[in-house]
Amino acid sequence: MANQKRVLLLCGDYVEDYEVMVPFQALLAYGVAVDAVCPGKKAGDICRTAIHQLSGHQTYSESHGHNFALNATFDEIEATKYDGLVIPGGRAPEYLALNEAVVGLVKSFANAKKPIASICHGQLILAAADVVRGRKCTAFPAVKPVLLAAGAHWVEPETMASCTVDGNLITGPTYDGHPEFIRLFVKALGGSIIGSGKRILFLCGDFMEDYEVMVPFQSLQALECHVDAVCPKKKVGEKCPTAVHDFEGDQTYSEKPGHDFTLNADFESVDPSTYDGLVIPGGRAPEYLALDDSVIKLVKEFMESKRPVASICHGQQILSAAGVLKGKKCTAYPAVKLNVVLGGGSWLEPEPIDRCFTDGNLVTGAAWPGHPEFVSQFMALLGVHVKF
Secondary structure, rough: OOOEEEEEEEEEEEEHHHHHHHHHHHHHHOEEEEEEEOOOOOOOOOEEEEEEEEEOOOOOOEEEEEEEEEOHHHHHHOOOHHHHHEEEEEHHHHHHOHHHHHHHHHHHHHOOHHHHHHHHHHHHHHHHHOOOHHHHHHEOOOHHHHHHOOEEEEOOOOOOOOOEEEEOOEEEOOOOHHHHHHHHHHHHHEEEEOOOOEEEEEOOOOOOOOOHHHHHHHHHHHOOOEEEEOHHHHHOOEEEEEEEEOOOOOOOEEEEEEEEOOOOOOOOOOOHHHHOEEEEEEEOOHHOOOOOOOHHHHHHHHHHHOOOOEHHHHHHHHHOOOOOOOOOEEOOOOHHHHHHHHHOOEEEEOOOOOOEEOOOOOOEEHHHHHHHHHHHHHHHHHHEEEEE
């Protein structure tokens, strides 16, 4: 791709889980090349991530997130080859802000007036690099004193989703603002969204996989799609706990508690005919959602009308139970192969695990590492794309 945009993602241990993976996979899905690097680490190494969320205490809670795999080596990067920089939050910026190589790198992007998008505690690095002086800037509220001391014009976030733009600098307070944060960054890179305005329904449940709901959810919102997330027997504003499924050397995936995902629509009042597409995340939720007659009816309606449906990992347990896989080529998490085959689907081996497939109106993937393909193929069915 001759005119492909290239972006650098600045990572560190205990970077916030969503704040590293959502922009990483969303930008890849839009056709942007993204190199994720960390000082002192090489391509293939991992960064531990942290799950931060407000849980009714005076500050956010923290628990262990996924392991994030780097795909480039910090010591080998050349800043001049990149069109923009993304700085996630979490606890990593606390120590990255003390790293001279990191500070120098950020200054080089600022001096070249290339887009810099920084979220949450990432603005500590901006302050250390002295690039916020005289600039409008927001962040997680606890970062305010440092930004003021660095000479920034503090912008109080109206909500934790509010973002601020000042020239080439895009700042946001938390991952709640990812849709606007990512959209503003894409615009700063010279991108435009074609085919926006689609209405998408997400079929959620307790202990769905953390990434498998939030990455496609916010990736599609960033494309100016209207996205409703529903769960049977729950209402708008209620939460679904999620599960972090990771690959850590055991015979199967490990599981840890994930973020709490907030629903934004009521399942019982949903009219499926008003939506252009359906997304089914994986995790453990599909095991019990497949037993719900109202879920089965909804899925059948989308498949019979041949509207785009995207299902990942264990989500295909629902497709199998709904009897909609007959004659369809399909992949899934390998342990779900039995469901697919018994459901009449033609099994496609996910080799490698990030491989996704489209057959007619159906996109299927095996696991969250495949999100860039998964979201991109779903976008193609919806008629949505990003043009640079």
